[in-house]
Amino acid sequence: MEFRQFHYIRTIALEGSMSRAAQKLFVSQPSLSQLVASVEKKLGAPLFDRSTNPLQPTEIGKLYLENARHILELDEEFHQHVDDMLHLDRGIVTIGSSPFRSAYLLAPFLPRFQQAHPQIELRLREHNTLQLETMAQNGEVDAAISLDPIDHRRFESRPLFEEEVLAVLPATHPLTAACRLPDQVTDPLPAIELGELAHTPFIQISPEQKMHQIILDLCTEAGFTPDVRMSTSSMEAALALAGAGLGAALLPITQCIGRPPGPAPHFAALRTHPLRRVNIIWRRHRYLSHAARAFIESLATFCAKQDSFSGTY
Secondary structure (H helix, E strand, C coil), X not given: CCHHHHHHHHHHHHHCCHHHHHHHHCCCHHHHHHHHHHHHHHHCCCCEECCCCCCEECHHHHHHHHHHHHHHHHHHXXXXXXXXXXXXXXXXXXXXXXXXXXXXXXXXXXXXXXXXXXXEEEEEEECCHXXXXXXXXXXXXXXXXXXXXXXXXXEEEEEEXXXXXXXXXXXXXXXXXXXXXXXXXXXXXXXXXXXXXXXXXXXXXXXXXXXXXXXXXXXXXXXXXXXXXXXXXXXXXXXXXXXXXXXXXXXXXXXXXXXXXXXXCEEEEECCCCEEEEEEEEECCCCCCHHHHHHHHHHHHHHHCCCCCCCCC
């Protein structure tokens, strides 16, 4: 079997469409259809259910795709081994990050890394934390920035830092007297009991973000279920919506530093001072190139030297 076949058929599965896969692969749709038909003829069974939209792999198709993934990963790891042996000071590293982490964490770090490692090419893939873990599992990224809890059956991880989760309240909320404005977030914050927000409308983070479950767990520990009036996948939007008076939010301190556009929300610490740990993860048993190991070590060292992440009061 050819590596080209594996790559083409995996692309069809990812795109869910023969035409979109052909566009992405820069080949004609008839030639791509012929390739699939040729593989199916050799196997004696179809790889895709043509009656579904998007295309879905058959059970034999799923087995083919799983084996194709393993074979392509072995080929990639072999070439990474060879490249490491020949060129210890160069390589390509693909990193997964949320747009939020890219803006406040990677933006100040990457210029330093590239200055120290000018021959390493960095590629950035951005998505939410749960999708980043899927990308790391599938080999689409070498490593990804994610949050606890980490499934250590699937991933190796390196802690980067911890950040405190704060209460974010509209300016009209009765508890704002015990809060601070954005330019005072780095000052010692007064603390409130999370249970005091039991009857306050909440702006929840969507389930594809790990922050969604963190909020639910914190509210459960405080003895109530949040009254969710609005949900968003963007923590930046949650910050602005709280400022606009639409409800309270729980957000990491790194999100709260700086003034969002529009009306300013108010901030308070929680008496339990909950922290969430930020990690860089990679798939267990995956071969990490010298370049990828250099990136992970450099980022961990950079974070260890910072004093603006934890927000300890």
